[in-house]
Amino acid sequence: MNNSSQTNTSSKSIGAGLLVAITASLCCITPVFATLAGIGGLAATFSWMEPFRPYLIGITILVLGFAWYQKLRPRTQEEIECACEEDEKPSxxxxxxxxxxxxxxxxxxxxFPSYSGIFFLDNSKGDKVIVVKKSDILNAELNIKGMTCTGCEHSVNAALNISEGVLEASSSYESGISTVKFDQTKVSVDQLATNVEEATGYKVTEKNIIQRKP
Incomplete structure (x- = not known):
């Protein structure tokens, strides 16, 4: 392989590795930025790609690994001579x-999923004092279809936490369940489900009141 062919192969590997890495992350990136941009209907667009993510990650590693091999491997005498004849510095x-x-x-x-939470403001109510009657507090579980990674969890939590009357919210993409504590005088479980669907594009398939605080 001459120096020009080696350079072209390496360039193609770099481009392919970049493309596959972005593709592998679409199912995680899209929900976060769709939620932040207020276009929740797009959040679940690439959720179907989640099962393929491990394979895409593997391809990315192999392709970029090959590109590095091409860059770092010792050149043959023939390649050195070709490089001297061409007398061109790589771009x-x-x-x-x-x-x-x-x-x-x-x-x-x-x-991306491991640090996607930094894109969301702290909606956990922080140190703000909220006066609520204990008898008005309910806990509910929302079964949500479409969550595929921690980025999806952050998107759902953000949609719940900005809802009036929500005290706490946590979600798990593995179980597909969001648990939310809220003031029933300010918001209903049906409204919470609607807020999640409108903000994220995910489908709430089931709503259950799991506990009433005395």
Whole structure:
């Protein structure tokens, strides 16, 4: 393989690795930014890709690994001679520096679910004092279809926490359940379900009151 062919192959690998990394993260990135942008109907657009995410991650690693191999492997005497004859310095887009930038970006994309919570304001009510009668507090469980990662959990929690009367909210994409504590005089479980569906695009399939505080 001459120097030009090696460079072209490496460039294609870099582009392919970047594309696959972004594709692997769409199911996690879309819910977060759709919720933040107020276009919740798009949140679940790429949820169907979640089962393929592990394979896409594996492909990303293999492709970028091959690109690094192409950059770091010792050149043969023939390739060195070709490089001397061409007397051309590789462009930035074909350099190790650019490959390093792409690799870091790909890692950030693949790890997105683990830090997606930083994109949401603290909606946990913080230290704000809320006066509520204990007899008015209810706990409910919402079964939600469409959550596939922690990014989805943050989106649902944000939709619940901005609802008036909500005291606490937590969600699990693994179980597909959100638990919410709320003041029944200010909001109903039906309204909470509607708020989640409108803000995130996910479907609430079941609503249950699980406990009434004395």
């Amino acid at each position: 930035f887009w074909q350099s190790r520096k650019f490959l390093g930038i792409v690799t870091v970006f790909a890692v950030l994309m693949l790890a």
